[in-house]
Amino acid sequence: MSSSESRKPAYLGLGSVLAVALCTLWLAVAGHLDLYINPRYAVFTIVLAAVAVPASIAGLVVVARGAGHTHDHAGPDDAPVARPGGSARLVRATLGGIAAAITIGVTVAMLVLPPATLSARTAQQRSVDSATLSNATGSGTVSLLGSESVDTSGYGVKDWAALIRQTTDTSSLVGKRVTLTGFVVPGSDGSFTLTRFVISCCAVDAQPVGLVVTTDGTVPAENEWVTVTGALAANPDQSADARIVIKAATVKRVDQPRDPYEY
Amino acid sequence: MTTRTTTPPQQRARTRTGPGLVLLAVVVLLGIRLATPAVGTAGLPDVVQDFLTLAISVVVESLPFVVLGIVLSIVVEVWVPHGALERILPSRPMPRRAVISLIGMLFPVCECGNVPLARGLMLRGFTPAEAVTFLVAAPILNPLVIVSTAQAFGWSGWILPVRIVGGFVVANLVGWIVAAHRRPADLLLPAFEARCRAAIGAAAPTNRWRESAAQFGGETATMMPALFVGAGLAAAIQVAVPRSTLVAIGSNPVLSVLAMMLLAMTVSLCSNVDAFFALSFASTFLPGSITAFLIIGPIIDVKMIALLRTTFRARFLVLLAVVCVLFALAVGLVMNVLV
Secondary structure, rough: HHHHHHHHHHHHHHHHHHHHHHHHHHHHHHHHHHEEOOOOHHHHHHHHHHHHHHHHHHHHHHHHHHOOOOOOOOOOOOOOOOOOOOOOHHHHHHHHHHHHHHHHHHHHHHOOOOOOOOOHHHHOOOOOOOOOOOOOOOOOHHHEEOOOOOOOOOOHHHHHHHHHHOOHHHOOOOOOOOEEEEEEEOOOOEEEEEEEEEOEEEHHHHHHEEEEEEOOOOOOOOOOOEEEEEEEEEEEOOOOOEEEEEEEEEEOOOOOOOOOOOE | OOOOOOOOOHHHHOOOOHHHHHHHHHHHHHHHHOOOOOOOOOOHHHHHHHHHHHHHHHHHHHHHHHHHHHHHHHHHHHHOOOOHHHHHHOOOHHHHHHHHOOHHOOOOOOOOOHHHHHHHHHHHOOOOOHHHHHHHHHOOOOHHHHHHHHHOOOOOOHHHHHHHHHHHHHHHHHHHHHHHHOOOHHHHHHHHHHHHHHOOOOOOOOHHHHHHHHHHHHHHHHHHHHHHHHHHHHHHHHHOOOHHHHHHOOHHHHHHHHHHHHHHHHOOOOOOHHHHHHHHOOOOHHHHHHHHHHHOOOOOHHHOOOOOOOOEEEEEEHHHHHHHHHHHHHHHHHHHHOO
């Protein structure tokens, strides 16, 4: 085996760390880190990405100087070991190749493709508003509502969805004016679900929350971002899960907000 | 890469081509990133786009913890003087492992950082049983995790104390089983075991900075492909399996424990942050099920399996999975019945 062969795993490891760390720093500078993680962890992530950049360059310099590892170890420990039996070796080499391909593929995708939010497909698959979200991630304020004095202007989709679920006598909510922004998950005719993802740590755990919107106008297309203005009303469809819907006065198409998630 | 290299360092040629090409590739990729639109969709099908978003989010979330784990393992292996750690530990095996299971309180690594650090401990001469005890305990018994769990569930109630005590007990249980193994070294991959034997008793490195940089290269070479495979698996499962099927069985005391454990093993969250995710299920799932999620998640999940495979043989993973799943299941069921 040539010595350049033995360095390949180190190139892969160091190159992918460097690429991901630099991309993380770019995301932070561009203000898009919150597409992937909750802002709560932004500082920690940025600090360690900043550590990883010089560390991986130093690693590359050491490899360039030909030292490799002083324990004579430049490759991973799961690299195939020379053995008389060839088939096991072939399997391990193949698995190693697949792992390398995934590493390179995801790294390249991360840098070449623009970062995107999760789509309506995932929202449907995770069942929007399946009552799994409690008053969740931190805001205990929603339960206070019901009295007129509470200011609901700062409420997001998550807050309203939680409120509707927690309120036993929903008639007290009917008539409340709301203006909310979210993306469209199509529903049955004349209605759609205004949806936002709620992130507790990163996009993997994104939980969709939503409110059913009924409109006399045309239902916007799936995945489109809209701002809905209207009032809460009892759901005309008695058999539906959602007891309260937004009866839309206006449905306005908008650009995707800078931070598409709620927390 | 079909054989392990045996080339002595002095015979290796200096090379600028390889590292130069790697740097060039990274710079070109970064250039593309800067030149193209900041956000948007590339016109890919939703499935592919969501898969990539999920996989990248796991990588972005995990990378800082992996880097922290590697840096701490370099500190333990290269910078802490020989004997300094060993002197303060009890010499009898069981109390020794009990103290080792608390090392995480000093080195706050979660479930991605614990693998490189456990490797560092073994390279220092810790036995596999001791390293495994640390491996299982550290992602639960560490200040960041305890604080985030307390933030999510409060200091009162059963979830936090059962998570802490449960983590300690299961770690020492696994450590005890490994110690009782006829030949614990058989649980390690042969290449890593050989490297441990070579490292123990080797002369201290002459240039620690250089050794640290080389170590960083060696550890990233092992960890990064595993991290990407784990992230890819977690994302693929998320895209393919509707979560609603799991969540639908939340109120059954037995099935809900199994459902939450399965969720923990597929979502592959970092233990530092999993409590907030579990909180969002607190209204539909029983406390025992939430606790089972919080105990099993840091130990075994698809990302962890990929990371552990860098160091351990499959038979150890089976042992670890069986012991920890049974333990978490028992804790969850007892809690659901009693609390």
